[in-house]
Amino acid sequence: MKLNIGRFASYFGAIVFTVIFAFPLVFMVMSSLKPDFNLLQDVGTMRSFLPVGPISFDNYVGVYDRIPLLRFIFNSLLVSTITVVLGLFVNSMLGFALARMEFRGKNFVFAVIISTLILPFEVLAIPLLYLMVKAPWISFNGGFHITQGIFNNYQVQILPFIANAVSVFLFMQYFKSLPKELDEAALVDGASWFMIYRKIAMPLAGPAIGTVSVLTFLPMWNSYIWPVMTVQDEEFRPIMIGLQYFYVNFGTAWGQIMAYLTILTIPVVILFLSMQRFFVNSIATTGIKG
Amino acid sequence: MQSKVKKQNAAKRAENKTARWLAAPGLILIGIFTIIPISLALTLGFTNAQLLAPTNPDFTGLNNFKTLLGVSAVTLHAAKQPDGTCAVDENGEIAYEPLRPLTRDNSPRKDLRGKSEVKRIFANAEKCSVLVVVAGDPVFWRSLTNTFFFALIVVPVQAGLALILALLVNQRLRGRNFFRTVYFIPTLSSMVVISMLWRFMYQQDGLFNKSISNFMPGYAPIDWLGNPKTAMPAIVVLSIWQAVGYHMIIWLGGLQTIPAELYEAVRMDGANKWDEFKHVTIPGLRHTFVFILITITIAALGLFVQINVLTQGGPLDSTSTLVFQSFTRGYQRQEIGYGSAISFVFFILVLVIALIQRSMTKRLDT
C-alpha cells in the first residue's frame, strides 16, 4: 500500500509537470487556428487552450502565402546539417587529441577552448562580421577566383559554427572514458594514432555523436541574430528570419505567427521524440566526468 | 637501453605530430572564428570606436573603464532653519542643494564630473546633510547586480529542479519517455519563441493573473513584466522553465552511470530510500554536478535574449544585464568601443567566477 502511494505521487508529479511544460505550446498550437481578433480576446481564459471559436487553417495558408516557406525550411536544414556533419569530424578529432594523446601545450589549448564559452555570441557578432567581410574565399565562376568577403551566402552561416567548444568538450569526455588499453594494444600492433582515432575511437563514439548532433543542430535551427546581420538574399535566409515577415508597419499577424511557430517547433519535437531514448542514453554514456 | 629510449622518443614525436594534425582543423577554426573576434571585442574596449563613423577610432586607454567603473561620493547639505529642522521643498522632502552642478563638466570637483546619482545614504538630520553615491555609469552597476541576482537564483533552483525531474522520470513509470520529451520540449524551441509566448501569459489580463484571481478573489492583477519588483523574478521563472529540461537530461545521464549493484549493496544493508539517495545517488552524481554547476553559471551570467525580446532592460533598469548593456551600447547606440569595455569587464568577471568554482569543486572531481 505504501508503495502505491509513492507511485501515485510520482504519477501525480509527472502529470503536473507535464501541464506546466506543455501549456504554452498548447496555447501556441490552438492560437494558430484562430483569427487574430479571437486569439487576442481569448488570452487569459481557458479558451486560449481550446480549439474554440472560428477555427480554421487560414493562418497556415497565410504563412505559406506570405513567405517562401519551403525555401526557408530547406535553407535551415541545409545549413544545420552541414554544420553538424563537419562539426562531428573537426570536434571529434580535436577532442580525441586532447583526451588520449600527449602534445606540447595541451593544457593551454584546453584552457583557451573552454574560455571561449564565456562571452555569449551576441557580443562577438559584430567583430565576427568585420572578419567575415574581410575574409578571402575561393569562388568558382568559369574558373577559380579569390574573392574578398564571406557574406550573404550559406558559408557565412556555417563556417563560424563548425568548431565548437561544447562539442569538443563532450567528445573529449567520451574518449577519456574509453579504456586506455585499447590504444596501447593498437600501438603495439603497429597502428598509427590516426588509425586508432578512425578505426577504434570513432566507431565506439556513437553516443557522443548523437549528443553532439542534437546539441549542434538546435542552435543552428534556431539561429537568428547572425543571419539578420549577414544574409541579404531571400534565397539564403534561414527559417527564424521568416518570423520577422509577420510584423508589417505597426500591425502584427498574431495568428500567422502562431502558425509559423508551430511549423518551426513540430519538426524538432518529432526529431527529438524519435531520438529520445538514444539521446538520453548517449548523454549517460558520454559520461559527464571531470 | 639507448635504442629503447630512442624508440620511445620517436614514438613520442610521432604522437606529438599526429596530435597536432588531428587538433589543427578545430584549432584553426576556433582561432579564426572565435578567438580573433573575442580579441577584437576585448581590444575595442580601449578605443572610442563608433559602429558607423567616417573616421578611424582613437586609442583612448582606460577612459571607457574609468567611466564604467568610476564611483565617487559627495555630501549635500540643506539649509537649517531657525527651529533646528531642515528646509523642505513643496513636496515636504528635505531640500538638499542640487547635485547636478557638481557633476557637470565645469564642476569644481573633478572626480564628480560626468557622474550620475546612484543612491542617497546616511541622511543626517542633525547636520541636514546626505551622502550621495555617484557613478560614471549607474546602469552598469544596476546591470551587474541584476545579473548576479539572476544567477544566484537560477543556478541552484534550476539545478535542483532538474534533479527532481530527473529522479522522477528515472523511475519505471508508464509513459516516461513521453514525460521526458514534454519536459525537454521548451529546450528544443528557441528562446525568442518562448519569450513571445510567455509575454501573453505574463500580461495584466493574462493567464497567470486570471488563475491567481480564481483562487484569491480581490487579488489585484500585476503586470508581471511591467513592474520593477516582479519583472526580474518573472524572467527567472521563464528562464528556468525553458532550460530545466536540458539539465534534467544531463542529470539523467549521470543517474544512469551509477551501477545498479551499488543500490543493491546498500539495500542489502537495510538502507531506506533516503539513505540510498544520500550514500549512493549523491556521490555518484558528483561529476555531473560539476558540469551542471559550471554550465548553468555561464549561461545564467550571459542572460540576454529574454531581456531583449521582453523587457529591453526595463522597467526602470530592473532587468538590465551586463550582456544586454554591452549589446545596447555597442550595437543599438553604436558606441562599440564602450560596449566592448563592458564585454571586457564581463569576461574577466565570469572567468574569475569559473576559476573559483573550478577550484572549489576540484576536490569533488578526483
Place this chain on the structure above:
Amino acid sequence: MKSKWRISLTAAVVAVGLLAPITVSAANAAPVEIPLWTHNGGNKAELADVNLVVKDFNASQSKYKVTVKAFPQINYNDAIVASAAANRLPCIMDTDAPVVPSWVYAGYLSPLTVDKKITNKLQTSVKGSYGGKLYSAGFYDAAIALLARKSTIADAGLRTPTVAKPWTLAEFNDALAKAKASGKFDYALSLGTGWDGEWYPYGFSPLLQSFGGDLIDRKGLKTAEGVLNGTAGVAWGKWFQNIFTSGLAPKKETADQRDNGFITGKIAYQWNGSWAAASAAEKLGDDFIALPPPNLGTKAYIGGGSWQWAVSSSCANKAGANAWLQFALQTKYLTKFADDLFNLPITPDATKASKIFGPGSKYSEFATFSATFALIRPATPAYPVIAKIYETATKDIINGADVQKTLDGAVDQINKNLKDNYYYVKKK
C-alpha cells in the same frame, strides 16, 4: 618556409588582380544592374507597388536594370547597419527618415541628383537634407491623429477640435478625465506603449515639442541642455507621467489593447497613425472621427517623415539610381502608393489625384494634419543615439521615475555622446 608563404601570397594577390577586371568587363554588355533594397518583406501590397515602379522603369529604358531585394521591416535597420559596417550596401535603399543624417555622416550616402523641379514639389517632411544637400526622398508620409468616436465627444459634451483650433491642454485633460469618469472604458487613452523602439520618439516627442521642449537644441545641434530637461520638458514629463500614474492609459499595452482596444470600445481615445484609421473607420462606421493633435502649450505637432529612398555612396551607377528615383516620383506612382497602401500623398498633384486623401474625400483630414502639424525629428547624426536615450527615459518616466532627474540624466548622456563624437563635425 616564410619565403614560400610570401610567394604564394604574391601569387594569390596577382591572381585576384588579374581576374577581377575580367568579371567586371563581362557585365558591360547587358544593362547595368542597379540593386535596390526595401523594407517590405512580408508586406505584399507595398512590395507589389515597388516592384511595379521597378518594372516600368526597367521597361522604359535599356541602360539600367533595377533589381529588388525585400527585407522584413522589423530588423531592416539592423540588416542595413550590418551591411554598412560590412561595406555591402546596395545602390538604392529605403531608410527610415530620421536616420538619414547619421548615414550621411558615416559616408554611406551620396546627394541626390534628381531634378530640383521634381523634389521642390515634395512636402518638406519627406525630404532628408543634411548640410544643405538633399540625400533622400520619400513616396509618402504618415500622420498621427487622435482617433475617437463622435459619440464619446458628444456624450462628454466636449467641443470637437479642428485644425484651426485644436484641443488645448486643459481640454485634452478634461476629455481624458471625462472618458475615465464615464465608467464605460477600461482606459481613457491608448498611447501605443505596446510598441518599442522608434515609436517612442515618433509618437511622443511631438507632445514634448508641443509643450515647448525638444530632443535637442535645434540651433547648432550641440546640446540638449535646457531643451529636453528645461521647464517645458519637465512639464511634459510630469503631465505624461500623470497620464499613467492616474490610470488614464496602460503603462505597457497588451497586444489586444494595442490592436483592438480602441475599436472594441475598451479604450476611448487612441493616439495612433493614419495606418490604423482604415480598419477603425471600417469597424466604427460614421461614429469614427480623427481628431487633430492637441496643442499642449506652444503649437500642435505630429511627427513627420516615414520611409525615404536614398542612393549609396558606394553605388557604381549613381546616375542610374537617381534616374530610377526621378522616374518613381511621378504623380501616378505617388498617388498609387497613397491609395493602395493608405499612405499620405506628398505632392499637391498627388493629393489632388488621391481618391482617399484628396480634397473632400473620406480621409482628407490626415493630409491636412500632415501638411499643417508635421515636424521632422532633429536632423543630426546623433539621432539614433538620442532616440534610444529618449526611449529609455520616457519608459522610466512612464514607470514613475523622478522626471527632472530622468531628463537630466538623458541630457547628460546625449551631451556626452555629442562630445565624444566631436559634435559630429567630420574633421577632428
